[in-house]
Amino acid sequence: MNPYLITGPALISFSGGRTSAFMLHEILKAYDGKLPDDVVVVFANTGKEREETLRFVHECGSRWNVKIHWLEYTADGYDEVGFNSAARLGEPFKALIDKKGYLPNAVTRFCTSELKVRVMKQFCLNLGWTHWTNVIGLRYDEGHRVLKQLAANDARKERWTTSMPMAKAHHTKRGHVLPFWLGENADPINLTHDLPQGFDLGIRDYEGNCDLCMLKSRGALKRLIRDNPGISDWWQEREASITMRSAKATEAGRRFTTEYSYADLEREVAAQPFMPGLLDDENYEFDVECGLHCAPESEAA
Template identity: 85%
Template sequence: MNPYLIQGPALISFSGGRTSAYMLYRIIQAHGGKLPDDVVVAFANTGKERKETLRFVHECGSRWSVKIHWLEYRLDGFEEVGFNSASRDGIPFRLLIDKKGYLPNAVTRFCTSELKVRVMKQFALSIGFTHWHNVIGLRYDEGHRVLRQLAANDAKRERWTTLMPMAKAKHTKRNVLAFWLGENTDPIDLTHSLPQGFDLGLRDYEGNCDLCMLKSRGALKRLMRDNPGMSSWWQDREASITMKSERATEAGRRFTTEYSYADLEREIASQPFMPGLLDDENYEYDAECGLHCAGEAA
């Protein structure tokens, strides 16, 4: 049986990256070009997604004639928004941080569990789902994450069972890149036409969340250097928690315990030319970090 032929009720978790978009396309095709009414697609916007990600999500929905539900965290639950009304200034994320009184980090990833996983769960319940398939874009070449999900399914702690059609179909990153980039080796400097006529337009290390703390130090510094002002929101959150919150431990005052975002900006200022910033990167993880976090949390 075609692993992309998803039986409802099902919620397809669309991270906004190439992998989950590839998965969505294959699911749509498996259903003859139109999803059943009980197979729905959702994208949870934290307000810190790249503008390229928002455009890509919108374009996937428009080109493939599929309804994508744009969701955002609110203090009283969630709100369904759209491409034009979606936050681009981190409001959902800031609301959550202010409520918690401390910052998420690589160990305490409440940004994903609250802004993505919980929001999608609330949405599924709001449309009448009681138990459902949660469809995520983990590939065959992400074996340890796939195994973790299978173990979570066996534990049966949630209302959903996670399906990973890409892993079952043995589709890998190579399949995804061939689908989107074809003969191109760089998504920014194109040398050939794009197979689908459009693409995310981001390199792997850039990721969907602009300066996610899961990115390595080198990737963060390169992004800050190439995008002046991008770190302002993150620095403001760290400064605000440090000054106002009594609940925040030392770890809860920084997104990354080893350094602050202000520290990184100072390093960039003192080293304007930094060759080899990505020499130590395993930045494939950054490509859809939100998806992987959500997968782990689910």
């Protein structure tokens, strides 16, 4: 049976990256271009997604004629927005931090669990669903994450059962996702050939959907800060605001990363010349799919 034939009720979690977009394309193809009424597509915007990500999500919906529900966290639940009205200044993320009184970090990733997982859960509950399939783009080459999610399914602690059709189809990043989007192009920025689909996300892996996600390597963060002046301002402001006003925050809760602050990174970039090896990090491939690899490992929704 085609693993991309999803039985509803089901929510397709679209992170805004190439992998989950490939998955959505294959699901649509399995249904001859039209999803069943009880299979919905959701993109949860944190307000810190790159503009390229927002354009990519919008273009996938427009080109493929599929309704994508754009959701954003609010203190009372969520709002449904669209490409033009989507937050671009970190408003949902800031609202969550203000409510919590401390910052997420690599261990306590409440940014994913609250801004994405819980928002999607509430959306499904508002549809009247009591149990559903949660479809995520974990690939065959992400075996340890797939196994963790299968274990979560066995535990049956949630209202949903997670489906990973890309893993079942043995679809991988190098063998399927990148050729689908980039074809013969080695670099998504400096194109040398036509794009197979006529469009693409247009960012490199280390850049990621979330502009300065704390899970990126230190080298990747410094490269992004160097290449995008002002990009760390929002992150520095959040760390400074927590340090000044919150008695609830422990030392760990006052920084996104315990080893350094974003102000430290800014100072390092200003003081150091560019070093070619800054991006050497085994995890950089996963940065682009924010929400896919974090969610199974974050706090339960």
